[in-house]
Amino acid sequence: MGIILDGKALANKLAENLKEKVKTLKNEGITPHFCVINIGDNPASKIYVHTKKRRAKKVGLIQDIYQLPTDTHQEQVLALIDKLNADQSINGIMVQLPAPKQINADELLERIDPNKDVDGLTPANIGRLWLEDHFVEPATPAGIIALLQHYNIPLVGKDVVIIGRSNIVGQPLAALMLEQNATVTIAHAKTKNLAALTKKADIIVSATGQAFLVTAEMVKDGAVIIDVGMNHVNGKLVGDVDFDAVKKKASYITPVPGGVGPLTVQSLMEAVVKLTRRQNDRK
Numbered sequence: 682m683g684i685i686l687d688g689k690a691l692a693n694k695l696a697e698n699l700k701e702k703v704k705t706l707k708n709e710g711i712t713p714h715f716c717v718i719n720i721g722d723n724p725a726s727k728i729y730v731h732t733k734k735r736r737a738k739k740v741g742l743i744q745d746i747y748q749l750p751t752d753t754h755q756e757q758v759l760a761l762i763d764k765l766n767a768d769q770s771i772n773g774i775m776v777q778l779p780a781p782k783q784i785n786a787d788e789l790l791e792r793i794d795p796n797k798d799v800d801g802l803t804p805a806n807i808g809r810l811w812l813e814d815h816f817v818e819p820a821t822p823a824g825i826i827a828l829l830q831h832y833n834i835p836l837v838g839k840d841v842v843i844i845g846r847s848n849i850v851g852q853p854l855a856a857l858m859l860e861q862n863a864t865v866t867i868a869h870a871k872t873k874n875l876a877a878l879t880k881k882a883d884i885i886v887s888a889t890g891q892a893f894l895v896t897a898e899m900v901k902d903g904a905v906i907i908d909v910g911m912n913h914v915n916g917k918l919v920g921d922v923d924f925d926a927v928k929k930k931a932s933y934i935t936p937v938p939g940g941v942g943p944l945t946v947q948s949l950m951e952a953v954v955k956l957t958r959r960q961n962d963r964k
């Protein structure tokens with residue numbers, strides 16, 4: 682029976698350490714201040730933005746939410762980003778994803794000053810990630826690495842299969858795991874025989890948004906299972922993994938909720954503090 686990787690407990694513990702870092706900054710007259718731009722009324726995004734607001738308050742950060750209507754024009758958001766980039770009192774900026782159809786999210790991300798890019802999703806910061814010269818990392822991959830480290834699960838020499846090649850999770854996570862000398866395969870919707878890959882994997886990360894995609898038959902005994910999925914099935918939040926069956930074969934497994942999600946939020950808070958410190962040290 683696998684050990685549950687308790688992301689919620691770890692996020693709470695890391696938040697206590699972060700509070701101390703924020704106190705140190707405040708003693709220097711600096712209060713980290715970041716902005717979340719949320720366009721439209723995606724119900725999940727609204728929950729995530731408010732979770733962040735609660736967490737930010739808990740560790741002592743200032744978070745502004747720019748809630749924009751669904752029919753907002755691209756130029757309006759670009760102008761807002763330009764304004765926040767130029768504002769010396771703002772340390773971090775992020776655009777909550779997904780954005781409505783008429784919005785070109787890539788263009789918005791490109792516009793964010795890489796020094797204020799708390800999400801680590803600007804082309805400059807993604808490039809730095811692959812060059813192993815990064816100062817900020819996307820939040821979910823950073824949270825997964827923190828979770829593995831906390832439970833002393835090594836990556837060096839391990840065969841990892843990441844299911845899902847998104848810019849937010851799959852691709853940056855592959856870069857961070859490669860940096861730690863894992864052998865990484867990214868599978869996606871066009872991958873021919875997914876089970877053949879996952880059956881050989883020491884670590885499986887699923888980030889597809891497809892409930893029950895990863896079944897017990899696809900997992901080798903003792904594998905580590907990281908579930909990034911958030912799916913609503915019959916009014917219940919579940920991941921991509923058939924949790925009850927897979928946990929019997931896994932050595933470690935994340936639950937949904939309470940696994941990777943809370944660490945995504947915590948990692949974002951860490952990024953705000955890290956960038957605030959970096960900006961002030963460079964003055």
Ligand SMILES: Nc1nc2c(c(=O)[nH]1)N[C@@H](CN(C=O)c1ccc(C(=O)N[C@@H](CCC(=O)O)C(=O)O)cc1)CN2
Binds near residue numbers: 732776777779918940
């Ligand atoms: N610009 C970004 N957009 C999105 C990101 C991101 O990292 N940057 N990630 C996700 C959403 N997300 C953060 O923004 C996020 C996901 C999950 C959670 C979370 O705490 N989940 C809970 C369950 C919450 C629930 O009940 O629905 C858990 O897993 O325990 C927080 C934030 C997409 N967009």
